[in-house]
Each structure stands twice: as C-alpha cells, then as structure tokens.
Amino acid sequence: xxxxxxxxxxxxxxxxxxxxxxxxxxxxxxxxxxxxxxxxxxxxxxxxxxxxxxxxxxxxxxxxxxxxxxxxxxxxxxxxxxxxxxxxxxxxxxxxxxxxxxxxxxxxxxxxxxxxxxxxxxxxxxxxxxxxxxxxxxxxxxxxxxxxxxxxxxxxxxxxxxxxxxxxxxxxxxxxxxxxxxxxxxxxxxxxxxxxxxxxxxxxxxxxxxxxxxxxxxxxxxxxxxxxxxxxxxxxxxxxxxxxxxxxxxxxxxxxxxxxxxxxxxxxxxxxxxxx
Amino acid sequence: xxxxxxxxxxxxxxxxxxxxxxxxxxxxxxxxxxxxxxxxxxxxxxxxxxxxxxxxxxxxxxxxxxxxxxxxxxxxxxxxxxxxxxxxxxxxxxxxxxxxxxxxxxxxxxxxxxxxxxxxxxxxxxxxxxxxxxxxxxxxxxxxxxxxxxxxxxxxxxxxxxxxxxxxxxxxxxxxxxxxxxxxxxxxxxxxxxxxxxxxxxxxxxxxxxxxxxxxxxxxxxxxxxxxxxxxxxxxxxxxxxxxxxxxxxxxxxxxxxxxxxxxxxxxxxxxxxxx
Numbered sequence: 001x002x003x004x005x006x007x008x009x010x011x012x013x014x015x016x017x018x019x020x021x022x023x024x025x026x027x028x029x030x031x032x033x034x035x036x037x038x039x040x041x042x043x044x045x046x047x048x049x050x051x052x053x054x055x056x057x058x059x060x061x062x063x064x065x066x067x068x069x070x071x072x073x074x075x076x077x078x079x080x081x082x083x084x085x086x087x088x089x090x091x092x093x094x095x096x097x098x099x100x101x102x103x104x105x106x107x108x109x110x111x112x113x114x115x116x117x118x119x120x121x122x123x124x125x126x127x128x129x130x131x132x133x134x135x136x137x138x139x140x141x142x143x144x145x146x147x148x149x150x151x152x153x154x155x156x157x158x159x160x161x162x163x164x165x166x167x168x169x170x171x172x173x174x175x176x177x178x179x180x181x182x183x184x185x186x187x188x189x190x191x192x193x194x195x196x197x198x199x200x201x202x203x204x205x206x207x208x209x210x211x212x213x214x215x216x217x218x219x220x221x222x223x224x225x226x227x228x229x230x231x232x233x234x235x236x237x238x239x240x241x242x243x244x245x246x247x248x249x250x251x252x253x254x255x256x257x258x259x260x261x262x263x264x265x266x267x268x269x270x271x272x273x274x275x276x
Numbered sequence: 277x278x279x280x281x282x283x284x285x286x287x288x289x290x291x292x293x294x295x296x297x298x299x300x301x302x303x304x305x306x307x308x309x310x311x312x313x314x315x316x317x318x319x320x321x322x323x324x325x326x327x328x329x330x331x332x333x334x335x336x337x338x339x340x341x342x343x344x345x346x347x348x349x350x351x352x353x354x355x356x357x358x359x360x361x362x363x364x365x366x367x368x369x370x371x372x373x374x375x376x377x378x379x380x381x382x383x384x385x386x387x388x389x390x391x392x393x394x395x396x397x398x399x400x401x402x403x404x405x406x407x408x409x410x411x412x413x414x415x416x417x418x419x420x421x422x423x424x425x426x427x428x429x430x431x432x433x434x435x436x437x438x439x440x441x442x443x444x445x446x447x448x449x450x451x452x453x454x455x456x457x458x459x460x461x462x463x464x465x466x467x468x469x470x471x472x473x474x475x476x477x478x479x480x481x482x483x484x485x486x487x488x489x490x491x492x493x494x495x496x497x498x499x500x501x502x503x504x505x506x507x508x509x510x511x512x513x514x515x516x517x518x519x520x521x522x523x524x525x526x527x528x529x530x531x532x533x534x535x536x537x538x539x540x541x542x543x544x545x546x547x548x549x550x551x552x
Binding site: 049157160161 | 298313314315317322323324325326327330391423424427430431433437438442445516517518521
C-alpha cells in the first residue's frame with residue numbers, strides 16, 4: 001500500500017538523470033529518493049523502441065521493490081519511447097521529462113521557433129515535436145539528433161576541441177534557422193550548456209527539463225496527498241554496472257562528495273511483453 | 277554431442293567482430309557460422325569486469341543453443357575480461373582475439389616497440405601487455421585506451437574532422453615513442469586504419485587480430501578433427517537490439533548485400549525469431 005513516507009524512484013541510463021534528482025532535492029527536501037543508473041546497458045539513445053521498452057519495464061520493476069510512491073523516468077529516450085507502455089502496465093503515478101520540458105520551452109519562446117536536441121531515439125520518436133505542437137500549433141520546430149554527445153559527457157570531454165567540432169556540426173541547422181529557444185532533450189546535455197552558448201554565438205534561451213520535471217513531481221504529490229511527512233529525506237544511489245565507478249563519475253560531474261552506490265541488476269522480466 | 281557439421285559461434289558487442297567472421301569465411305568456407313552482435317548492450321569497452329563476464333556467459337549460453345562446436349569471442353574487451361571465466365565454465369573449445377593478435381604483433385615488430393590501442397576495459401585489464409611480454413620479454417609496450425572510437429565507427433564518422441582530432445589526441449603518446457607496430461586491440465578499429473596511418477605520418481605496421489584469430493580457429497578445428505565435411509557453409513546473423521538496423525549497419529560498413537538478421541536476446545528463448 002502506498003504511504004506518504006514511501007520513496008520516489010528515478011531511473012536513467014547513467015548519471016544524467018541526477019540533474020533531475022538535484023532539482024527534486026531542492027524543491028522537495030523531505031522526500032526520500034532512490035536513483036538508479038542503468039550503466040550496464042548505457043547508452044539508451046541509439047537503441048530500438050522495443051529494447052528501451054524492455055529496459056524501462058525491468059528498471060520499473062526493480063524500483064517497485066523499494067515500494068516507491070512515484071516513478072520519474074529521468075531519461076529522455078525512455079520517456080520518449082516507453083512512457084505509454086509503463087503507464088499502461090503499472091498502477092503507480094509515472095512522470096517523464098518530455099512534457100515538462102516542452103511546457104517550459106513553450107512558455108519561454110517568444111518567436112515560436114524552437115530547436116530540440118536529443119538522442120536518435122528521442123528525436124526519431126517525435127515525442128518532443130508532438131508535445132510542442134500541441135502547446136503551440138504554429139511553432140516551427142527544428143529537431144536535431146546528437147548521438148555522440150552522451151559519450152563525450154561520459155568521458156568528461158566537456159570543453160575539448162573535438163567536442164566543440166562535433167557540437168558545431170550538430171548545431172549547423174540552427175545557424176540557418178532563427179530559433180530563440182534551445183531545448184536540451186537529453187539529461188547529459190546540460191553539462192555542455194556553455195559550449196552550446198559559445199557555438200551559437202547569439203542570444204538564445206537554453207533550457208532543460210530538470211526543474212520543470214521537479215515542479216511537475218511536486219504538483220502531482222500535492223494533488224494526490226502523497227507529500228512526505230518527514231523533516232528530511234535521504235538519497236540512495238544504485239547502478240547496474242560497477243557502483244564504485246558510478247560514484248566517482250557522480251562526484252566528478254556534480255562536484256559533490258563521493259556518494260555511496262550499491263549494485264542493482266534488473267532481472268529479465270517478461271511482464272508486458274507480447275507473445276510473439 | 278559435437279559433430280563436425282555443427283556451426284562455429286562468434287559474438288561481439290556489435291558489428292566489429294564481423295571482421296573476424298570474414299577472415300574465417302575466407303579461410304574456412306565450408307564452416308557454418310552463427311554471428312551474434314549484442315547491440316542491446318553495446319558498448320562493452322567501458323563497462324566493469326563483472327558486467328562483461330555476465331554478458332559473455334549469457335551470450336555463450338545463447339550460442340550453445342545452436343550446438344556450436346567452437347566459440348570465438350570476437351570482441352577484444354570480452355576476450356580480455358571474460359575468457360578465463362568462460363573456459364572455466366564451458367566444455368567446448370573457446371578462442372579469443374587477444375593471443376592471436378599479440379602473436380601477430382610479436383612476429384611483425386622488428387624494434388620490439390609496440391603500441392596497443394583498445395577500449396578502457398581491454399587496456400586496463402593488461403591482457404595484451406601480458407601476452408606480448410610473454411612472447412617478447414624485452415618488448416616496450418605503449419598501451420592506449422581509446423574509448424570514443426567505437427562510437428565514431430558506429431556513427432560511420434570514419435573520416436570526419438572530429439574523428440581525426442580525437443585520433444590525433446589518442447596517438448600523441450606514440451609520436452614521442454618510436455614504435456614500429458600498431459596493434460588494433462578492438463574489432464572496430466580496422467575501419468579507421470587509413471586515418472591512423474595518416475595521423476602517424478611515418479611507416480608503421482598496423483595489424484589487427486582478425487586473420488590471426490581465423491588461423492588459430494583453423495588450426496584448432498584441424499587438431500581436434502572438427503573441420504566441416506560440407507562443401508559450403510552458411511552464415512547467420514543475430515542481434516539483441518533491432519535486427520533490421522543491425523543488418524543495415526553491416527551492409528553499409530562491409531559494403532555487402534543486406535544480410536538477414538534475427539533477434540536473439542540472451543537469457544530469453546528468442547532463437548530463430550524474425551525481426552518485426
């Protein structure tokens with residue numbers, strides 16, 4: 001049975017979703033959070049729909065073992081490809097990062113010309129494009145797949161000449177189009193925010209889904225009377241590949257104290273899979 | 277029971293191991309081959325030892341369902357990290373790519389100064405370094421981890437400015453050291469051979485494990501009287517992520533006819549299932 005003191009569960013393919021977790025900690029400091037990075041199967045961004053659905057189902061089942069009261073899919077690719085399936089299968093409330101990010105972009109743009117950066121999976125799914133079009137039917141949307149950026153962030157090549165060359169290549173379509181808003185549709189991309197700004201060279205609003213997703217989580221918990229009664233929440237990290245390596249990466253990218261990380265390997269589940 | 281007409285099984289995290297398969301087809305045209313690319317969990321190169329051991333065991337079990345008479349671990353990272361474990365567990369003969377590659381490098385070098393390029397996992401394991409040192413105790417070995425190259429090959433950025441910049445950065449330690457042999461310790465790297473040659477700018481022997489591994493396979497089958505009696509072998513492809521996408525990547529990288537690829541998810545019995 002769901003009680004208010006149950007934790008919130010989040011998953012992403014790696015560390016990127018921690019940008020979402022940090023915004024939730026800031027907004028909802030009394031909540032206990034369970035973060036799972038599926039580092040044994042990272043990246044998600046260039047894998048097929050059915051594979052990402054399967055991974056998302058397995059990750060959800062693993063997090064449900066912690067009796068979570070809310071699931072946040074803190075990964076754009078999984079949000080884009082697997083959210084309907086998850087909501088179809090599971091009873092608990094589930095939030096993704098696409099809708100909140102699209103809403104933030106829609107309220108930010110003045111010219112209604114928005115570029116969306118994401119993985120191949122996210123861009124090909126059309127999830128951001130549909131969400132934006134629903135909010136601003138006359139919007140001009142330039143979707144750009146940036147498959148290499150996740151790896152450059154994971155390598156911490158945040159300001160490397162090669163990263164700059166690759167970003168310049170990806171941003172070419174924007175230089176021709178007069179967009180005023182750049183929507184970062186991957187939780188890894190905020191680490192490259194300055195580089196995006198440099199390469200664009202003119203004023204654009206660069207936004208990501210993290211704070212908007214945290215706002216949506218706060219609203220949902222309030223509406224469903226599920227806010228934690230505790231005075232302070234605790235935060236727990238799990239990864240499917242080497243937990244020590246995951247802790248070191250979190251420490252380096254987020255400039256925080258080395259967190260304690262435990263191993264969690266989602267089991268292979270057939271739940272929700274169609275008979276072939 | 278093992279019979280001579282049973283197939284040979286090969287696995288890699290992706291398409292790279294097909295370089296090994298092609299050499300086996302050339303040398304052993306009568307053998308039936310089953311190739312498995314674990315694209316749902318690619319890359320292997322920056323994941324932990326235990327994860328790669330687990331994946332290798334699961335892949336082996338999946339290939340054993342085809343009654344293979346020989347397993348070839350056509351992936352450098354899995355060969356470096358999981359070969360002892362696999363040989364310890366399974367009865368069938370198992371070949372990796374490290375020993376054959378090291379032997380080829382050892383017979384090629386004249387100055388005994390050898391650079392080894394590989395993934396983080398392969399380089400950190402020290403497998404190539406130990407193998408080379410056993411063959412040439414006085415060898416000077418320069419190991420270089422090149423974690424981004426797999427992704428650039430998978431994106432087919434084989435001659436992109438960014439790829440060139442990244443290769444130049446990785447090869448810096450070689451420019452100072454007078455190596456005469458460059459051992460490509462990852463099945464993806466042969467696609468960047470020309471770029472390596474360009475960036476080094478002077479004469480070096482660039483070698484990979486594919487043909488050496490095929491030679492070792494031929495020798496082993498002959499010694500164990502397991503050579504196929506057929507007049508012509510057939511070749512079958514499987515992948516754990518979207519089989520159609522895998523077929524298209526094989527077609528593009530190997531300039532061959534679009535192969536038929538089926539889905540195979542280790543740990544589940546999907547053998548023989550067709551793509552959607």
